[in-house]
Amino acid sequence: MTSDPKIIVALDYATTEAASALVARLDPQLCKLKVGKELFTAAGPAWVEHLVGQGYGVFLDLKFHDIPHTVAQACKAAAALGVWMVNVHALGGRAMMSAAREAIDATPNRPKLIAVTVLTSMGANDLADLGISEAPQQLVRRLAGLAHSCHLDGVVCSAQEAAVLRQEQGPDFCLVTPGIRPASAAKDDQNRVMTPAEALRAGSNYLVIGRPITQAPDPLQALQAIRQEIATIGDSK
Numbered sequence: 001m002t003s004d005p006k007i008i009v010a011l012d013y014a015t016t017e018a019a020s021a022l023v024a025r026l027d028p029q030l031c032k033l034k035v036g037k038e039l040f041t042a043a044g045p046a047w048v049e050h051l052v053g054q055g056y057g058v059f060l061d062l063k064f065h066d067i068p069h070t071v072a073q074a075c076k077a078a079a080a081l082g083v084w085m086v087n088v089h090a091l092g093g094r095a096m097m098s099a100a101r102e103a104i105d106a107t108p109n110r111p112k113l114i115a116v117t118v119l120t121s122m123g124a125n126d127l128a129d130l131g132i133s134e135a136p137q138q139l140v141r142r143l144a145g146l147a148h149s150c151h152l153d154g155v156v157c158s159a160q161e162a163a164v165l166r167q168e169q170g171p172d173f174c175l176v177t178p179g180i181r182p183a184s185a186a187k188d189d190q191n192r193v194m195t196p197a198e199a200l201r202a203g204s205n206y207l208v209i210g211r212p213i214t215q216a217p218d219p220l221q222a223l224q225a226i227r228q229e230i231a232t233i234g235d236s237k
């Protein structure tokens with residue numbers, strides 16, 4: 001039976017050797033994997049294909065943000081790697097997100113397409129620095145509505161916004177939430193955080209977790225502890 005693991009481990013490593021040491025201990029039934037800017041820039045698309053070939057659901061987290069044509073072509077190239085999910089920045093706007101949607105729909109494997117709303121590292125002061133007086137949650141709600149109206153499959157948001165987005169965007173809109181911190185973990189550079197159990201209860205579909213797992217003395221044990229924490233919450237495997 002195939003499962004749909006709710007934890008996406010962020011493979012934020014500098015080299016494939018470092019990432020492989022963890023991946024060798026994992027299993028596609030335990031978690032999905034996220035390849036972001038650091039590892040993709042160091043290792044390239046072949047390594048993404050390698051993970052896909054091992055049976056992992058791979059979230060290619062490159063947060064495309066450019067003119068519509070460029071983003072559409074980048075989405076097409078990402079989909080060709082066989083990944084499960086790709087993303088763009090909602091701040092790229094309607095034309096960009098619609099172009100991404102069209103490009104993904106024309107591919108054979110149609111990965112999930114989601115939009116980053118407001119980075120989980122940002123708070124009200126960071127938005128004020130950008131001249132945005134809206135509270136983070138208000139901006140997230142507005143950008144999620146825009147992404148949904150462009151027929152994207154969901155958004156990246158913080159789990160702090162999950163409950164309101166679930167209410168406003170309905171049960172089928174995919175909520176992918178980084179900024180997940182077990183109660184005892186350091187926040188690092190994250191701002192809008194929640195624990196794994198709180199995040200799932202609030203309506204997150206998938207939890208993106210990096211350092212609390214990858215920097216733990218025993219990353220597999222850290223992953224298993226989080227799986228245990230969420231095991232009783234709905235269909236959380």
Ligand SMILES: O=c1ccn([C@@H]2O[C@H](COP(=O)(O)O)[C@@H](O)[C@H]2O)c(=O)[nH]1
Binds near residue numbers: 119210
């Ligand atoms: O708003 C966002 C969007 C993406 N991320 C990414 O998620 C992980 C989180 O890693 P942690 O070590 O658990 O903080 C990382 O790869 C980010 O690039 C995010 O944190 N917030």
